[in-house]
Amino acid sequence: MTIPEKVSGKDQAGNDLYQGDVTVDCAFRDSLSGLAKVTYQVEEVETGNVTQEETIVIGEEGTIRQGSAQIVEKDENLVTELAKSIKVTNNRNNIKVRAVFTDRAGYETREERTFSIDKTAPVLAVTYDNNSYDKEFESETQYYKEGRTATLTVTERNFNEADAKVTVTNSEGSAPTISGWTKHENRQDPDQTTYTATISYQQEGDYTFAMSFEDLAGNQAADIPQQKFTVDTTAPVIEVTYDNNQAQRETFYKEGRTATVTIREHNFETSRIKTVLKAKDQGAAPGISSFTSNGDVHTASIRFEDDQVYTFDIDYTDKAGNQAADLKEITFCVDKTKPALTVTGIKNHSANSGRDADKKETNVGFVLEASDENFAGLTPHLNLVTLEGIKNCDNLLGSAQAVENGQRYAVSNLKKDGIYLLTATVTDQAGNENKAAKVTEADGRVQEAEQIVFSVNRNGSVYTLDEATRKINGSYLTKEQDIVIQETNVNSLKERTLTLFQDNQTKSLKEGEDYQIQKTEGNGQWNQYTYQIYKKNFSNDGYYSLALYSVDAADNKSENNMDTKDVELRFAVDKTAPKVIVTNLSDREAYQEEKKDVTMVIDDNMKLQEVKVYHSTYNGNASDSSYGEAAETWDNEKIQQMVSGKEDFTFPIDGNTTQKHKVKIVAVDAAGTQKEVEVKDFYVTKSWIIGVKTQGKKALPIAGGVLLLGGLGAGVVFVLRKRKAVNVK
Template structure:
């Protein structure tokens, strides 16, 4: 059977039309109109490409062609305006003798089992599980093929699509379905909503011959619904929602439990704030379901804790949250400051007193006592940190020893003034009603607080503060008294104090109304001097039992103190009432406190003076003294003015005429200076409280109108080269002036590289100053100086031109672009030395370069022109020639300093690579005889350890053929033995020598050669095979042939002959050659001779003759790939004798001759008279007749049409038509075609037309044809 390429779709068209014909003879004729050509629309034969992975192990074995069966296609009908087209049925070929039938006994092959888009994981049972959810259906895919045998001894029966199964672990099966879009592939998908784990044992397949195969899979697949799995996970916690006390439950901690029964296995469970190692996880697998139980103790942390429980399925990257569990733990009993007090009644007079550390409330009625417990009494954990705990449940207390307990609820919560701090807070308020019908002392005490977790706080343990209260009745009136002021210094209306004032106000009464105590000014009273009310503060409260009144009669004494040290005028008022509304009041005189000394300020009309040596004016000035103090002592305060005249005399004046009023803050005294000199003002101010004296003494000011006198001299005035000095220089500047300003008289130095040493100004006389500037550091300098005094006078500018101080010898430093050499001192590339000279006065012309005495010394390069940046000058020496180098450098600068001599290291420049040569075998040679190469490598500085030689074959890889290595003077010679004369040794070889010298120069040479003793293989293209088979063609195609050889071809000749004559073909013009393969791989050459070379009729033969580099010669004919075919595009030649268009022949019968010739050979000749065949000859019959035959036209009154058609072996046709032929013995007027007879109209043939026709004789016997038709087709 044919295992070649499939036949291409026949794109020809078929036209059938039936036409009735009235016959006048006993013949039935069918005319068939052929298409123009027989291939596909592009005239290209089908070609099957050779797959990349189909390597030709032995090309000779595949050179034999196999016959290709041509399938007969069914007719194809189309609608619309297209004509109906039917493919011509070719005449069946003779069938060869049938071979015996061989039964298919090979089972199908099952392969490529996969699980589609499913992911996989390894479960806790170490089982590989493939999984997918309902949104991404799970499927099993397998490739099942019933393959043809390699020897084609029988036809495979094919896979039975109804007997391909998935086999489960319990040996049950499920039918797999064939994939429509993937050839030979079957799939199985679990039923919808059948969520579970499937244990896949294997896959079983049976072919149509009953052969069965089965492969083992042993995989578990998990088909699950994510929402259902998530719904089968539950979580719980001990005492969920209730408060829990670990200490009250014997130390047992609450536990979180997670349970799950899922199709896809849970990989892990995580609980927030709980270490994964503390979670006890138990897993199991039963009946296709994974089970999991996880338990973990919560943390014993007080307060409400939320634990987020999450899970992660096997195969997932991220966890998913299932829910949050709350666990509330309270291990700490409440602690609180409890307040016990009576509920007040509006407008009721009552008294709350504190006696002997007890708070006592006085009432004259029945009273409700309120117990205030802070709502946050249970908000601190065992560490004392704030936390949200269970809260208060109940309060236990005693009333005069009787115990009571009351539960609390949200109804007992009130927001009231905070009992222990500012603001307001939430309290649980418990009410206890006391009966006060008689005067009785009630004592109420809170003894215990219990929270909702069962923790109890006892007052006996100190966890409850306060929580007690006493309540009595009492009615008395208050007594008020104010003591004397201590240490007053006063007159009738004032008392003056410097150190502050202090005193005591005492209020005594049985039931003082503390809220009535007031220190406010009586309404309507006026105060002077912006006096302030001084308010005393309570300093003591005491309780006393009056012996004569009994134990229940108590007296309260309130003591208030007042004191202040702030400056000001004060008045103290005091008033108080008892609970019955009685009261008293009193007042002090004006108390003046002034601890602040007078504030003195002196103003000058020219601005503030900076001192006698800093402030200078040229005219008299107004001086104003301002003093701020309400209580200035004008008798004790004084202003002193001191004047120093130019002649040195000194005079002091005292002034006391202050302008101002007692109690007013501002006082002022003014005067004007007289004459030049130095003025200085001093002030002493004292107030009536004794503060002071406040002393101010200004620095004064001076008058000066003369500019400074400046002189300058510089030593060392003998430079080299105009401005260069190799010693330090010193400049000395002298100034004479009355008010010389040192800060404003600084030289303006411009200095580069070095820094001058400038001294401070030194006063050498009364009005003489001196400064020195030392230029003792290398640098470039220039400077100017202008001197000024404090009065604003300035001298002229003194200038010194630029000069250079250079006392340092040049410093030479040499660096290289390549510091480290190969093997210490060898360099294989150009080495560039950077010569740097650090010097202020450098001149490149003064640099001297010398040569060290070394062997094999190279020519020393010159230093390129120096480039200078600041004090560094840089030049370069380029060592680019082979040789040994050592040199010295010395430099003198413009200041005459001489450097030390620099001496370089000795190094070698070796830019010459080692030499490698091969002998015995030429590079890129092809060899079919003795192959024994040798390699030699030489270098002056050879590095023997780094030198390597290897031999590698393109197919054989590294090869060991045996070799002998011998040393030479500067290297080695390696000689290889002759390669074995065996077919497997045919290969492309690379002999590679890598030679390295001491400088790192490397020469890598390779000898590429082939061992080729067996030549090429030729393979014809598919289209070319068709040409050979058909032989006669009228539509040429491209000819292709492929040649495969281990070596490159040295000679290629494509020889084309036509009718035995050689036609010269030029490469790339008449044919192309495409080559694949490299110097180190096998070579493939594809020759393409375009169809344009076969345009001329003739018998063609194509020969490819080649020689390879191994001198093997071959051609396609000798390799069973001969190409021979005939091109005939010329129709046969028809010549008639005795026949002429429109002629009348006066005979009873007229005979004419027909001669047919063709360049290749005539296939047939047919003669028609009026559409009826009168003569029909085959090619053989014509050959026997010598290509000339005769035909006869009988007498008739009608004209005749004679049609002659001939077809050659290539299918070309020639047609001749003669109209108006009359054969009659009668006289006729006129002649011509009367429109009767002739070629049937259906043929569409007109006079002189040439149409390519295939004449098919449907019957040659006598009989009536009832109809005829035209069959048009395009042949494959």
């Protein structure tokens, strides 16, 4: 019994395995007694099914009485050799072919062959537990936002896992490995036996998968062509940053700002970006720029440049369907425009008479108004320049009135003459600030000014002293200086006179010789005249006053000494120190008296302000003794009372000591000039011995005569010569 030598392979039991039908050639021989009977059968061992069976009977005459076979050789009537070909078509493993022949002598011979036939091609299949992907990009690949597990199935009876060629790649890293194969046997239909394995795709990556298989019989399965898919489990990350974060009141910006949108995503797709960009009241909103990519980082920008209230939101979903965390919608305002500030009703640099053409008094006022769509506040200030300096007049502004998108202050009438300074600061919620108000100038031009300056002159000129002159007004000076006075008038001056009074003398001053003028005139603006009176006019001691008289083009007559102007200018120049005369006290004299009343005369050419007398007793030298506090003091009030009452003042020196005496008289005039006189080394005592020791021949000399000194004494009779009274403020 022979079977084909060319086999496809071996089955798992080691039997020959064929892809197709197998022909078994049988040769039966017996040369002694010849062949009597041949029996064969084909059996599927695993099921016990006999699929073919035949008995061939050879008669004594040497012919085949039953069955079919080929007689190869005979010996007369004996068939010594018989041939039979058995075609096995079973599609099974473990097929057994058996043959038995019996010779004429009754002896049996048996032989069998076992092999397998597999004519069925393997079937490959792959299935996944996760087939949910975004269909929008399936032409590109399949994107999955969760991991997936593939189950590989090979339907095959003669399986060898080494013949399963599985190719898996991952562009983002290492590829997963295939698990072990598991057999699922089908005994009723072994060709439906399956082998399964799994591949787990849990890591992110761009994967490919392909599979081929050939069974042990050489049957080739239809390949599973390459499959591509992506596992992307990471949600995109959106970040929005701004180049300008200097917000006022959280959402207001006074400069434009650029938003930089950054999306971190591996599987990026711009069509999935959903932006909301809106501007208030259907205004034009900016667009987002194109994205530029650097690996997985993708950036774009949005420029918010114009004044507007913007609303911005962005959402993004990647190709796998992963959605970025929701960003809170943001609304903010870009406001680069300064608030508007206007002044009406008054002209900048204007002089206002407050009278109409018929000389009737009219109101002088103004309206200050500020507005802005994002108005925050208005802070105005009104100041009045007076003789004493700048006076705050914010109280004249009253309360703010609300207007659309802003505030206004309305001042109906400024009653007091003078120069007014109006300033204001308006701010919006973005922090824009404006101090420059739009105002009409006196010449009709409309300009912006940070300070509105105007004058109210209902009563003619307004007079102002400069700082140095203001300090000396009403004062006594020890040194003369230039005098500066400024005159401001609604109209230009057509006449002016400067008159200087010194004591009882009057002098008309001449321009260019006694004073000079700086003028600012014309075009409806204020008219200013700055007079500088030279100090040479005040070189002599005396009481001075200055009268500045003018007539303007409207025939208003003004003088600085008028009650309505209140700029009377008076001062005194006193360069001479006071005079002090002690009439009954001398150095180194002795006076035998229980008490001596010292008399003195003190005089000043202008005004005596104060007199002090100091007294001290001592032994030895006068320089060894110091004065304490003043023994007597006459202030200006006492001095004036003494002058009015023509009183004498006596300073007593007690004679109950044998020590020496000294006194110091200090006189100060109103200009601050001081004179000191000292009398020392004299005695006032009841003892005649001191007199003898001091004078030698005279037992008790009495000092006589008058001593002229440069100061005032303490403890004296004080005689003041009364001068003509002159009032000096």
